[in-house]
Amino acid sequence: GLALRKMPDLIKRFADKFPEIKVELLVGDQAPNFSAHRIDAAIFPATRELKDSTLIAKKLYGWTNLFVASPDYLRNSAPCVKIDDLGHHQVILGGGIGFPELVLQVELKKNGDISQIDIHGTLISNDIGFARKACLNSSGIGVLPSTMVEQDILDGRLVEVLTDWSIVSYGGNHYLLYPSSKIIPPRLRVFVDWLEQQVGAEQRGSDIGADSRRSGLGEPAEPLGPG
Incomplete structure (x- = not known):
């Protein structure tokens, strides 16, 4: 935070x-x-x-919220280039317990198409800082606030994935x-x-x-x- x-x-x-x-x-x-x-x-x-x-x-x-992962996780996991690829990855969610699913509205940047997707978290914590640490430890792809991970991205500790999409909910x-x-x-x-x-x-x-x-x-x- x-x-x-x-x-x-x-x-x-x-x-x-x-x-x-x-x-x-x-x-x-x-x-x-x-x-x-x-x-x-x-x-x-x-x-x-x-x-x-x-x-x-x-x-x-x-x-806003971003999809992020560590370089090591991405090197050792299946590609994540389409929004549907999230179903093949460990997904880290922070900010609540008892909500293993997160419904996100995502927008395709190039044409403005908005889709609604169900994100199934495999690691959920009520502490957003713990979720960030899990991403840094290569535990999966996280859905994390931009203000929390912007420096990690600049320093190369985390990489934004699915950059063709923006999350228009939960900002x-x-x-x-x-x-x-x-x-x-x-x-x-x-x-x-x-x-x-x-x-x-x-x-x-x-x-x-x-x-x-x-x-x-x-x-x-x-x-x-x-x-």
Whole structure:
């Protein structure tokens, strides 16, 4: 998730720039309880737009799901070039127990045809981080969030498969949440402004990189924010 992939670096840079602000990071996968946990802000993933009049929600990183596997798994397994080939592979699913099947809507990129497929998981975990580790350990083809595996793909630890297809279901966004109030603590205002600036700079850089790749020259998960 975002807590393990992006937040450590972001928090380090924030702490270096604003050493006078104490940072406490509470990591979890449940909706934040601001009063019980006495927190100023939260970064929380959602698959739909958040509507809560007591909170301000600022969209940070969006994600889609990708089909990924390790190079070693792909070398030692049957080819996976058509969507139906998934039926011949170990499939790793994360995020829920008791759901051995996942119904995905997939779109063929070249013509926009949308199909619905049933994915039968052979390894299912309620922990998305465990599912990523299983992919890295060559246990199968995973259906994982782009924000979790983008660096693994760039570094060659994982490879995106079925790249002619995009998963149009089960995407979402990470939001920065904080209580709606006329009075915002100065430390929170500093963090909100700084984080928005950093995310904006990253996204502009990603857009430039994507343009370069398209021309032949050459995307963000859960935890709770500082208190």
